[in-house]
Amino acid sequence: xxxxxxxxxxxxxxxxxxxxxxxxxxxxxxxxxxxxxxxxxxxxxxxxxxxxxxxxxxxxxxxxxxxxxxxxxxxxxxxxxxxxxxxxxxxxxxxxxxxxxxxxxxxxxxxxxxxxxxxxxxxxxxxxxxxxxxxxxxxxxxxxxxxxxxxxxxxxxxxxxxxxxxxxxxxxxxxxxxxxxxxxxxxxxxxxxxxxxxxxxxxxxxxxxxxxxxxxxxxxxxxxxxxxxxxxxxxxxxxxxxxxxxxxxxxxxxxxxxxxxxxxxxxxxxxxxxxxxxxxxxxxxxxxxxxxxxxxxxxxxxxxxxxx
Amino acid sequence: xxxxxxxxxxxxxxxxxxxxxxxxxxxxxxxxxxxxxxxxxxxxxxxxxxxxxxxxxxxxxxxxxxxxxxxxxxxxxxxxxxxxxxxxxxxxxxxxxxxxxxxxxxxxxxxxxxxxxxxxxxxxxxxxxxxxxxxxxxxxxxxxxxxxxxxxxxxxxxxxxxxxxxxxxxxxxxxxxxxxxxxxxxxxxxxxxxxxxxxxxxxxxxxxxxxxxxxxxxxxxxxxxxxxxxxxxxxxxxxxxxxxxxxxxxxxxxxxxxxxxxxxxxxxxxxxxxxxxxxxxxxxxxxxxxxxxxxxxxxxxxxxxxxxxxxxxxxxxxxxxxxxxxxxxxxxxxxxxxxxxxxxxxxxxxxxxxxxxxxxxxxxxxxxxxxxxxxxxxxxxxxxxxxxxxxxxxxxxxxxxxxxxxxxxxxxxxxxxxxxxxxxxxxxxxxxxxxxxxxxxxxxxxxxxxxxxxxxxxxxxxxxxxxxxxxxxxxxxxxxxxxxxxxxxxxxxxxxxxxxxxxxxxxxxxxxxxxxxxxxxxxxxxxx
Numbered sequence: 001x002x003x004x005x006x007x008x009x010x011x012x013x014x015x016x017x018x019x020x021x022x023x024x025x026x027x028x029x030x031x032x033x034x035x036x037x038x039x040x041x042x043x044x045x046x047x048x049x050x051x052x053x054x055x056x057x058x059x060x061x062x063x064x065x066x067x068x069x070x071x072x073x074x075x076x077x078x079x080x081x082x083x084x085x086x087x088x089x090x091x092x093x094x095x096x097x098x099x100x101x102x103x104x105x106x107x108x109x110x111x112x113x114x115x116x117x118x119x120x121x122x123x124x125x126x127x128x129x130x131x132x133x134x135x136x137x138x139x140x141x142x143x144x145x146x147x148x149x150x151x152x153x154x155x156x157x158x159x160x161x162x163x164x165x166x167x168x169x170x171x172x173x174x175x176x177x178x179x180x181x182x183x184x185x186x187x188x189x190x191x192x193x194x195x196x197x198x199x200x201x202x203x204x205x206x207x208x209x210x211x212x213x214x215x216x217x218x219x220x221x222x223x224x225x226x227x228x229x230x231x232x233x234x235x236x237x238x239x240x241x242x243x244x245x246x247x248x249x250x251x252x253x254x255x256x257x258x259x260x261x262x263x264x265x266x267x268x269x270x271x272x273x274x275x276x277x278x279x280x281x282x283x284x285x286x287x288x289x290x291x292x293x294x295x296x297x298x299x300x301x302x303x304x305x306x307x308x
Numbered sequence: 309x310x311x312x313x314x315x316x317x318x319x320x321x322x323x324x325x326x327x328x329x330x331x332x333x334x335x336x337x338x339x340x341x342x343x344x345x346x347x348x349x350x351x352x353x354x355x356x357x358x359x360x361x362x363x364x365x366x367x368x369x370x371x372x373x374x375x376x377x378x379x380x381x382x383x384x385x386x387x388x389x390x391x392x393x394x395x396x397x398x399x400x401x402x403x404x405x406x407x408x409x410x411x412x413x414x415x416x417x418x419x420x421x422x423x424x425x426x427x428x429x430x431x432x433x434x435x436x437x438x439x440x441x442x443x444x445x446x447x448x449x450x451x452x453x454x455x456x457x458x459x460x461x462x463x464x465x466x467x468x469x470x471x472x473x474x475x476x477x478x479x480x481x482x483x484x485x486x487x488x489x490x491x492x493x494x495x496x497x498x499x500x501x502x503x504x505x506x507x508x509x510x511x512x513x514x515x516x517x518x519x520x521x522x523x524x525x526x527x528x529x530x531x532x533x534x535x536x537x538x539x540x541x542x543x544x545x546x547x548x549x550x551x552x553x554x555x556x557x558x559x560x561x562x563x564x565x566x567x568x569x570x571x572x573x574x575x576x577x578x579x580x581x582x583x584x585x586x587x588x589x590x591x592x593x594x595x596x597x598x599x600x601x602x603x604x605x606x607x608x609x610x611x612x613x614x615x616x617x618x619x620x621x622x623x624x625x626x627x628x629x630x631x632x633x634x635x636x637x638x639x640x641x642x643x644x645x646x647x648x649x650x651x652x653x654x655x656x657x658x659x660x661x662x663x664x665x666x667x668x669x670x671x672x673x674x675x676x677x678x679x680x681x682x683x684x685x686x687x688x689x690x691x692x693x694x695x696x697x698x699x700x701x702x703x704x705x706x707x708x709x710x711x712x713x714x715x716x717x718x719x720x721x722x723x724x725x726x727x728x729x730x731x732x733x734x735x736x737x738x739x740x741x742x743x744x745x746x747x748x749x750x751x752x753x754x755x756x757x758x759x760x761x762x763x764x765x766x767x768x769x770x771x772x773x774x775x776x777x778x779x780x781x782x783x784x785x786x787x788x789x790x791x792x793x794x795x796x797x798x799x800x801x802x803x804x805x806x807x808x809x810x811x812x813x814x815x816x817x818x819x820x821x822x823x824x825x826x827x828x829x830x831x832x833x834x835x836x
Contacts (some may be wrong), residue, residue: 001506166440166441167439167440167441167445168438168439168440168441171428171437171441172432174421175421175424175432178421178422178424179419179421179422181419182419182420182421185403186432186433237527246739302423
C-alpha cells in the first residue's frame with residue numbers, strides 16, 4: 001500500500017499513533033504526580049524534573065552507549081529533585097506550590113546549563129517493539145512501533161491503583177493525604193511519607209523526561225518540552241487522582257497533541273497553530289467544565305493545599 | 309440544668325457479648341503535677357478509677373481535665389506523680405505505649421479518616437499491619453469481632469457518610485478492637501443528640517458493669533454524670549476540687565465544686581414581649597455545602613423584633629450553611645431572605661442599611677483576619693465611614709485615620725473588657741474568649757436590628773459565657789431580632805423566646821422553651 005493512499009484515514013491513525021507516542025511523558029508525569037498528591041502535597045516542579053530527566057537521560061545514554069542506563073539516571077535525577085522539594089516543604093511555614101514553581105525554574109535552568117554540550121551529538125535511542133509487523137502499510141507499521149516505556153506506564157497504573165488500596169504502604173500514603181491529624185495519631189511520620197511519595201513521583205517524572213530525549217522526539221534541545229510537565233499536573237486533577245484514569249487522560253492529551261501534525265500531513269495547513277494548541281485548549285476547557293466555585297473537587301485528597 | 313429533670317436515666321440493660329479475657333484493670337493517677345513554663349496546669353491531682361466502673365472527670369474549660377488525661381495517655385510527661393494501671397506503676401512515653409498497656413482514648417473530635425471505610429480505618433489503626441492486606445479476610449475477622457459487641461455499625465461505609473452517633477460508636481469500637489481495657493472518653497456526647505448520647509453511654513456503662521471495661525469520661529454535662537457515672541472527680545483551676553461517689557452528690561453540689569462559691573453571675577432577664585413585626589424572614593432557602601451537595605432543603609423561618617429564635621440541631625445538619633448564607637459567605641441556590649419588606653442578599657451595603665450583624669462560630673477563622681491588629685479587626689464594620697475616614701470631599705473616604713481607628717478600638721477594649729496587650733497586637737495573639745469579646749464588641753457596639761449568632765460561647769468559661777449571654781439578651785431587650793444557632797440545648801432553652809429544630813437542612817419542629825418536650829426535640833434532632 002502506498003504511503004499517500006491512506007489519505008484522510010491517515011488522520012485518525014496518526015492521532016492514535018500520537019496518542020500512544022506523545023502520551024508516554026504525560027503518563028509518567030501524571031502517575032508520579034498522582035502518587036505525590038495522594039500523600040497530600042502538590043509538586044509543581046515536575047516540569048523542571050521532566051526537562052532534567054530528558055537531559056540527564058540523554059547525556060547518560062550518549063556517554064555510556066546504553067539508553068536504558070539513561071532511563072535509570074533520569075529517574076534518579078527526578079527523585080533527587082523530588083527529595084529536594086520534599087525536604088524544603090518539610091520546613092515550617094513553607095508553601096509547596098511556591099517551592100514547586102521555584103524547582104520548576106531550577107530544574108529547567110540546570111538542565112539547559114548542564115545540557116549545553118549534548119545538544120549536537122546523537123545518543124543511542126530506546127528500541128521500539130514493532131507491533132505493526134503484520135501490516136504492509138508503512139504508516140501503520142510506524143504507528144505501531146511502540147516504545148516499551150509506554151507499556152511499562154500502562155502496567156504501572158493498575159499496579160499503583162492496587163498498591164494504594166491493598167498494601168500497608170499505599171494505605172499509609174492515603175491516610176497521610178486524607179488526614180494528617182489521623183496519621184499523626186497513628187504514629188506515622190508525615191514528612192517521611194511525603195518525602196518518599198515525592199521522591200517516587202520525581203522518579204516517574206524523570207523517566208517520562210527520558211522518553212522525550214531517547215524516543216520521541218528523540219533528541220536533546222532546549223525546546224524539547226512544551227509544558228508537558230505542567231499539563232500533566234492538571235491532568236491528575238482531570239483524572240480525579242485515579243491512576244487508571246490518568247492513562248485515559250494521557251491518551252486523550254497525546255491524541256490531541258498529534259492532531260495538528262496529522263492534519264498538516266494530509267494537507268490541511270490552515271489554522272495549523274490553532275490545531276497545535278489543541279492540548280492547551282483542551283486542558284482549559286476540561287478544567288472549566290469539571291470545576292466549580294461552589295464545591296470541592298470530588299476525589300481530591302483532603303490535605304492537598306490547593307483544594308482546601 | 310433544666311434538661312436533667314426531664315430525661316430519666318437511661319436503662320443500663322444492654323445486650324452483651326460473651327465476656328472474654330481477664331476483667332478490666334483499674335487506673336490510678338497519683339499526685340500528678342504538670343507545669344508549662346511558669347504556669348501550673350495541674351497541681352498534685354490524684355484520680356482513682358475503680359475496675360469495671362464509669363468515672364466522670366468534671367471541670368470547666370481550662371480546669372486541667374485534658375492536661376490530666378494527656379499526662380495519663382503519654383502525650384505529656386508529668387513533672388511529678390505516677391500512673392498506675394492495675395496494680396503496677398507504668399511509665400507511658402507516648403500514645404502507642406498507652407495502647408500496649410490497654411489504655412484507649414476517644415477524642416472529642418473524630419480521628420477516623422473521613423473518606424475511608426470503617427473497616428479500612430480500624431485495620432490501619434492496629435499496631436502491626438501486614439505489608440499486603442487481604443481485605444476479605446480482614447473483613448471477616450472484624451465482622452466476627454463486632455458480633456461479640458453490643459454495637460452495630462456498617463463497616464463498609466465511608467466514615468464521612470456515618471451519622472455523628474455512628475462515628476462516635478466507630479471510634480469506641482476502634483479502641484475495643486485495639487483491645488483497650490481502660491477507655492477514656494473526651495466529651496463523648498458533644499456532637500450527639502440526647503438520644504444518641506444516652507444510647508452510647510448506656511452501652512459503655514453496660515460493658516463496664518460486665519467487667520469488660522473501666523471507663524473515664526471527661527464531661528461538663530451534669531446530667532450524664534448523674535445518670536451514667538459511678539464516681540466523680542471535679543477539677544478547678546488545675547487542682548482537685550472534690551471527688552467521691554456520684555450518689556453522694558447533687559448537680560448543685562457538683563456545680564459549686566466546679567465553679568467555686570463565688571461569682572455565679574445573675575442571668576439577665578428577658579424583658580417585654582417580642583414585637584409583632586417580622587424583621588428577618590427566610591422563605592424556601594436552599595444552598596449547597598462545600599462538596600456541592602444540597603445542605604439546605606427549603607428553610608422557612610421568621611424572627612420578629614425583640615425576639616430570640618433559637619435553632620437547635622446536631623452539627624452538620626445545615627446550620628453552618630444557613631449562617632453562611634445570612635452572613636454573605638455562601639450563595640443561596642433558591643429561596644428568599646428579606647429584612648423588613650426589602651429583599652436581602654447579604655451585601656455589605658445591605659448589611660449596613662438593615663443593621664445586620666453576625667457572631668459566627670470560630671470567630672478567629674470566620675470573622676477576623678488573624679494577622680491584623682485588634683484595632684483593625686474591630687474596625688471592619690466602620691473603617692470606610694467617618695470618623696475613621698477623613699475629609700468630606702469625594703476623595704475623603706480614601707483616606708483613613710489610624711489614630712481615630714485606635715481611639716475607637718481603645719474605647720471598645722475598655723467597654724467590653726477585652727484582655728489584650730494593646731490595640732496594635734495581632735488579634736490571633738488573644739485567647740479564644742477575648743477574640744470572641746472583640747468580635748462581640750465590633751458587632752454589638754453599633755445599632756443592631758438583626759443579630760445572627762452561631763455557637764457564641766463555644767469553649768468559653770463560665771464568666772465569659774454569662775457575659776456574652778447577657779449582651780445577647782440586652783440586645784434583644786433593645787428590640788434586636790436575634791437568630792441564635794447553637795449545639796447546646798441548655799443555652800437555647802435559657803435564652804430563646806422561640807425554639808426551632810433543624811435537621812437535614814430543614815426546620816422540622818417549632819416550640820417555646822416553656823412548652824419544650826425534650827423527647828420530641830431529641831427525636832426531631834435525630835431526624836425521626
